[in-house]
Amino acid sequence: MDINFTPFFKKYEEVLAMADGAFERVKKEYSESVKCKTGCSACCYALFDLTLIEALYINYHFKKAFKGKEKNELIDKSNVADREVHRIKKKASEDLKTGKKEDEILTEIAMAHIRCPLLNEEDKCSFYEYRPITCRLYGIPQSIGGVGHTCGKSGFVEGKQYPTVKLDIIQNKLYEISSEFVKEIKSGYTKLGDMLVPLSMAILTDYSEEYLGITDKEDSAKEKEEIVND
Numbered sequence: 001m002d003i004n005f006t007p008f009f010k011k012y013e014e015v016l017a018m019a020d021g022a023f024e025r026v027k028k029e030y031s032e033s034v035k036c037k038t039g040c041s042a043c044c045y046a047l048f049d050l051t052l053i054e055a056l057y058i059n060y061h062f063k064k065a066f067k068g069k070e071k072n073e074l075i076d077k078s079n080v081a082d083r084e085v086h087r088i089k090k091k092a093s094e095d096l097k098t099g100k101k102e103d104e105i106l107t108e109i110a111m112a113h114i115r116c117p118l119l120n121e122e123d124k125c126s127f128y129e130y131r132p133i134t135c136r137l138y139g140i141p142q143s144i145g146g147v148g149h150t151c152g153k154s155g156f157v158e159g160k161q162y163p164t165v166k167l168d169i170i171q172n173k174l175y176e177i178s179s180e181f182v183k184e185i186k187s188g189y190t191k192l193g194d195m196l197v198p199l200s201m202a203i204l205t206d207y208s209e210e211y212l213g214i215t216d217k218e219d220s221a222k223e224k225e226e227i228v229n230d
Contacts, residue, residue, distance in 0.1 A: 003209070005060060008181045012053050015173055019136045022165050026140040030162065033155035036139040041123040042153050043138035045113040047088065051171070052178035052195045054132055055202035061130040062203050074126070075204065077117035082200035084114050117200055132199060133170060142167050189213035 027034040050058065066074055092105050118127045125131055141150045144167040150156050179193035192213060197205070205211065 003185060003212075003214075005056065005181075008053055008177055008184075009057055009060070011177045011180075012057055012174070015170060015177075016133060016136070019133045019165075019170065022163075023137055023140055026163050026165075030140075030156070033162075034139050035151070035153050035155060039123050040153070041119055042151055043135050044116040044119040044123075044125070046134070046138070047085065047109055047112045047114055047198070048132075048134045049196035049198055050132060050202050051174040052193055053174055053181060055195075055197050055205070056181075056207055058127075058130060058132065058199065058202045059205060059207055062127065065127065065130070074117055077115075078200040078203040081114055081117045082198065082204060085198045085200060088112050088114075117203065133174075137165055137167075140165065144168055144171075185212060185214055187213035188215060 027036075062074075088109065092109055095105050095108075096102065116125075118125055118131075120126045125135070139151045139154055141148060141156055141162045141164040143149070143164050148164055156162055175193060178195075182190070182193040189212070209215075
């Protein structure tokens with residue numbers, strides 16, 4: 001089965017355009033408060049996860065953008081980052097089991113710093129054109145679950161009212177696109193559209209038909225017939 005990502009990537013790119021548009025509007029209106037500039041890498045150490053459609057998009061373009069030695073070096077960096085992510089999430093899971101409050105655990109995760117494998121030695125993104133939505137919005141006020149936050153290096157003042165991007169709306173749209181994709185490919189994993197993975201895992205994963213839960217009905221029927229005949 002040849003998977004046609006195009007219609008789903010197009011929908012995802014529409015969400016990207018909305019995010020970029022929101023950032024530019026806030027930057028234009030509050031230019032003195034938005035401190036994002038070339039060489040600033042504050043957002044490149046944040047720990048966050050990607051929905052299925054975003055992971056697929058990044059994986060697809062990563063494979064097209066990088067080859068040979070450069071690709072191998074980025075994969076090595078992704079492995080290092082992924083091990084660190086695993087360590088942090090494992091600790092968070094253990095803390096939750098021992099009774100630690102969830103809001104304390106989430107605060108610790110938010111404070112965690114992991115160098116993005118795509119951040120180069122000049123503190124610039126090697127994959128800027130295809131960077132995740134989280135990276136695109138990092139420098140302006142955002143809210144998720146009713147809780148607002150922004151980059152600590154920005155000039156936005158706590159307590160003042162600013163235009164705020166509601167990440168819940170964006171996240172729900174990404175889940176929607178992911179679920180549509182899972183339904184379209186007739187995946188056997190009905191909950192695949194709910195999957196969240198860190199950027200490092202999105203780079204490292206082989207999104208094969210087997211991984212995506214795609215089975216050829218004719219092949220499956222043939223295998224069953226062979227088993228019966230044997």
